[in-house]
Amino acid sequence: MEEIHRILESVERSGLRSVLATVVHVEGSAYRKEGASMLFFEDGTQTGMLSAGCIEADLAARVPEMLETGESRVYTFDMQSFDPFSWGETSGCGGIVHVAMEPVNDVFAGHLRTVKGYLDQACEVVHIKTFNPDRSVSGYGFFAADRQLFGEWKGTFPEELFSMASSGSIGKSGMKALSTLNEEIFVHIYSPKPRLIIFGAGRDARPLASFAAAAGFSVTVADWRPAFCDRSFFPDAEELLVGFPEETADMLRITSNDYVVVMTHHFGRDMELIRILSRLRLGYLGILGPKRRTELLFDGVPIPPYVRSPVGIPIGAEGPEEIAVSVLAEVIQVHNAKRKRRGGL
Template identity: 50%
Template structure:
């Protein structure tokens, strides 16, 4: 999930010429889906993956030509054949993948860094790229959630595109190709969202692997605890933010929303109860509590634990030790987030 954020971070500091590769269409099944992107730099460095390793070598060979010519193009990889000479190389992926290759020139880089700025501020952005009959990009435009436009588009975007952009959130996460009659052309559409945030209340030793794994998976991680001795940056080098303070102090600073996932793991019963009481009336994407269901019930003074609270936090995989527990919790957070998106799209399809 974090490839685009890693790519934008690299573009923000790198002076190398590079090519942005994006899956814009999948027919059948494939390892990665529409919207997956990677950056291929002139020195051979690659950020992200489009496949399980089947395509990257061929894409790297094409980079010098794309940079030299300065023209985007779409390459189709048919992964459906199962012989060793095909792109599927015996994997039987059963899909054809359309990959858009774009040289990252000065203007595109500037617009991608503008995209980064919006995402860093927590503002979602929708991108549209108009394709020619030979599947190169002729125009592109970005529109932020607060209706700011930037990009390179010839003339005013037609009403049909403006109507789509105004409904971007309601139309769901439908990355992919759409035909616009007003343009007599296909347009590739992609939605970019800020990094999901994980807030970990509790800075004990068992929080360290959870913070590290979540950061590697693309989450922006905040750690909060009232004990200064536990909140050293050296303990949590992957955290984006470390807050020291009592529960009411730290929660006031966080501006939590339904985009956030929260785990309570202080190992202090009274502090857990304080955190829980302050979080119960907030809309969160995930709220998990470390410890047994019986302990969580005691946090609720013996009453039933609401179904939406994950207790004990983590998928039931028989986890042992901090690392396995961290993996089970992160897997449940990802699962919950994916199901929320799937449910939203399914509801839209029924209306």
Template identity: 60%
Template sequence: MEDIHRILEALQQCGQRSVLATITRVEGSAYRKEGASMLLFEDGTQIGVLSAGCLEADIAARVPELLAAGVPCTYTFDLDTADPLSWGEGPGCGGVIQVTAVAVGDQLRGHLQMLKEYLDDQTEVMLILKNSTDPLGVGYSFVTSSRHRFGEWPGSFPKALLDWAAARIGWRSGMQIVPGETEEVFVHTYFPKPRLTLFGAGPDARPLASFAAAAGFTVTVADWRAALCDRSFFPDARTLLDGFPEETAGRMRWTPNDYVVIMTHHFRRDRELIRILSGHNLAYVGLLGSKRRTQRLLESGSLPEQWHAPVGLPIGAEGPEEIAFSIVAELIQVYRTSRKRRLSYEAT
């Protein structure tokens, strides 16, 4: 998923000086789009990527000057030519990319920590970045759907801009003219990590938890069998819940950002979970098992649109690892498709 989550975790764990670089404009094709970010530490460590290797070395070479300047700097990389005398030794990637980079000082670090807290609480946050040739005109603000604003903005933050931002969180990223500003500003929405809950902690859940966490999901594993629901089996899971379905499902605050896979291998528990989860608006629910078993579970009922059975993409998977790959692929497909639908809807 988005690199911002790994970036925020790295900032929380490491106190050394760093630079945050973000793609703010793309013309033509590019490996990453507007909003993609990377963090470059003073010791050369990098978190995230902006390209397929075309830009990172150049930005890394600028880290000392960026740390010294302490203000945002914007660079334009023309990858639209195969001319070996042009920038980038003729990568020919086909696009022009604008990157804005800034040293992460104490104030920005504090605001990024606040951003992490909102994202961890499943709240979407919009960034509004204002660039200017005048250092006094440079600033940024984060705005949440509840209209909370934090950041460093030059002068007073217009109420009309706050209203505009709160109503458009989740819209397409890029440079835009916004209320109260005569020049373009960059806007981008940071989304919480999608959450995946696995009901069932059998051996086949272990690779699924690991692969899903690597793909960017926050993973919770729930099972009433304490011997199975053990940290040694699920080192990459954020949370382990010990209890029967009614107990563990009742402890969750379900949102449309939640993904669920039911894999208890216990018919009565699966049926109980179907009953409980049917009352919630979830992004995805997958049922492990054959179509015949699913029909028995549903007692001749039909699956809601967001439910998938059998779970996973039909790639002919066999064994826990291959089945886990097929499920994670389907999770990513559903996540990306839902994001594209949302953007298409907002564009109309």
């Protein structure tokens, strides 16, 4: 998942000066692809990662000077070489990575907070950058579905980008050539946090909620038992809802962009949930338990193709933690496949 959500939360909370690093171009293979971001604070703390440790130290060493000068810069890291006598000092990852480093001044921080506002409202945001011949950032901009442009953009904004976003033809992040500009620009789409809704707050729901939150999901847990659906058991969940299925489903406003897992271990409640959820246009519904149980829950009605039963990737999981890994792996797999099919606002 993208680190941008944690980065934006850090910008909003911290009063420290910082530098934002973004992968703008990759040649060959690399640990992270175009659009990956990382934030370096003046006290040495960091949010996110851009590699498996190959380039972070080098980038961190540049932060004090960048904060002093206030100037941006694109740095290139050639990780194609591999020297067997280097004791691991070269990465040998096989690619060339170009990283843009930008001091987060008050103006930039304000724009990043606006980005967070859009993402918190479940709106995608397109991010663009242009570059000077000396490899500094000459301008940047953001816009969402309302086409409201904000940022530090010089000159006329290319209408072509609005059209590409609305038609879903932006595609893969990275450097792009536009017919209306004489230079390549960096383009990336920031997506809202995907939401995982877990119906059931039993012992096995706890690691799933924790792992999903760590992976970048917005987690909601719903259960009719207040002793189970308690903050002490789900400290990382963004929302806890106590109520019976009919009550909580109405509160959630579930959409096709949500990922839903049913794991109450109560056949009657599960049947009630299936009846309610079957009315909605879901993109993913995972049901804990054997396939025969799911067939009984649907009570003779054909099981829709978006239903995963038994939920999770078959890894022979045993116990709550392993089951959580299996379920979350499947949710991530479906989510990433969906993102690749989309590529637009």
